[in-house]
Amino acid sequence: MSGSPTPEENGVKKGPWTPEEDRKLVDYIEKHGHGSWRALPKLAGLNRCGKSCRLRWTNYLRPDIKRGNFSDQEEQIIINLHASLGNKWSIIASHLPGRTDNEIKNFWNTHLKKKLLQMGIDPVTHMPITDRHHLNTLSNLHHLLSLHTSPWDNPLRLQNDATQLAKAQLLQNLLQLLASQSSLSISNNNLFNTQQILDLNYNLPIGSFFQNIPINIEPPQGPLSCDDYTAATDGALGFENDNDRIKTFYDMNQRLNSLPNLIPASPECSKIPTAIENNWDDDLMDVEASDSSWKHVIE
DNA sequence: AAACCTCTCAACCGCCACGAA
DNA sequence: ATTCGTGGCGGTTGAGAGGTT
Numbered sequence: 001m002s003g004s005p006t007p008e009e010n011g012v013k014k015g016p017w018t019p020e021e022d023r024k025l026v027d028y029i030e031k032h033g034h035g036s037w038r039a040l041p042k043l044a045g046l047n048r049c050g051k052s053c054r055l056r057w058t059n060y061l062r063p064d065i066k067r068g069n070f071s072d073q074e075e076q077i078i079i080n081l082h083a084s085l086g087n088k089w090s091i092i093a094s095h096l097p098g099r100t101d102n103e104i105k106n107f108w109n110t111h112l113k114k115k116l117l118q119m120g121i122d123p124v125t126h127m128p129i130t131d132r133h134h135l136n137t138l139s140n141l142h143h144l145l146s147l148h149t150s151p152w153d154n155p156l157r158l159q160n161d162a163t164q165l166a167k168a169q170l171l172q173n174l175l176q177l178l179a180s181q182s183s184l185s186i187s188n189n190n191l192f193n194t195q196q197i198l199d200l201n202y203n204l205p206i207g208s209f210f211q212n213i214p215i216n217i218e219p220p221q222g223p224l225s226c227d228d229y230t231a232a233t234d235g236a237l238g239f240e241n242d243n244d245r246i247k248t249f250y251d252m253n254q255r256l257n258s259l260p261n262l263i264p265a266s267p268e269c270s271k272i273p274t275a276i277e278n279n280w281d282d283d284l285m286d287v288e289a290s291d292s293s294w295k296h297v298i299e
Numbered sequence: 300a301a302a303c304c305t306c307t308c309a310a311c312c313g314c315c316a317c318g319a320a
Numbered sequence: 321a322t323t324c325g326t327g328g329c330g331g332t333t334g335a336g337a338g339g340t341t
Contacts, residue, residue, distance in 0.1 A: 017309090051311085051327085055310065088330090090328075102309075307335105307336090307338095309333105310333085312332080313331090314329085316328085317325105320324080320325100
């Protein structure tokens with residue numbers, strides 16, 4: 001509080017609050033409201049600075065504060081909001097009734113940050129960590145894929161979008177890594193396969209993760225246009241309307257295409273070795289067997 | 300049992316934004 | 321336009337609880 005005397009200068013108490021102090025603060029606020037925080041301590045008979053009183057009330061004593069562990073749903077909301085807002089704890093807290101910014105900040109720093117790192121996701125950018133150290137453990141991928149929720153029928157679709165995007169990008173980066181390490185070039189056809197893998201991991205009809213393209217049609221030969229999406233959006237996937245769906249697909253594709261170019265320079269480069277192609281078709285499409293298949297492909 | 304280490308989270312600190320004078 | 325008072329925010333700290341050696 002700039003301009004205000006510091007607690008030391010005033011000789012006011014610092015440190016943990018006693019039950020007696022809590023009672024005084026609650027009693028006063030229940031009877032009179034907090035009014036001016038600066039004036040409150042004196043009026044309530046507390047040897048504390050106003051700032052300390054305000055923090056104690058907003059972070060701990062307020063009657064509407066929710067106690068206990070964060071639910072999975074709350075966790076997802078925090079992760080998603082953090083992805084778009086960054087460390088705007090107070091705004092994030094406003095989306096979680098009963099949770100304080102301080103509590104969310106602590107939860108982020110002590111749990112979620114570590115969790116994302118373990119999953120191979122940078123907690124700052126929310127993008128997959130692409131260095132070898134993180135990519136060389138299949139568990140990162142397994143962690144992501146094992147989340148295994150179907151976003152389309154989930155009311156928290158927005159929250160899941162961030163996770164989906166992260167998954168898609170990790171897969172994309174994995175493909176890139178494969179391409180760079182084994183002279184294997186990745187074409188859009190492979191990207192199409194990536195989409196199929198995601199569809200299967202979400203238990204969606206083939207082609208549904210990014211778009212509702214029937215399995216029997218030719219994979220697109222270039223970045224998908226808005227018209228492609230429009231044409232592919234027959235059949236509901238759970239979006240409120242086609243605009244939402246198109247926007248989401250378009251955004252995802254744009255982000256995927258913003259990564260370094262994966263398109264081979266010559267047609268022969270785009271040919272995948274048969275063994276690997278078979279793995280795409282047979283093993284990687286099999287959700288149950290996907291762990292060993294991924295390991296096989298990486299090896 | 301004791302020493303040490305790690306983790307959690309309440310509380311503090313410094314800075315900033317904003318409104319009033 | 322400037323200063324001052326206040327509330328609010330985000331980063332950081334440190335006490336204490338719990339776990340490990």
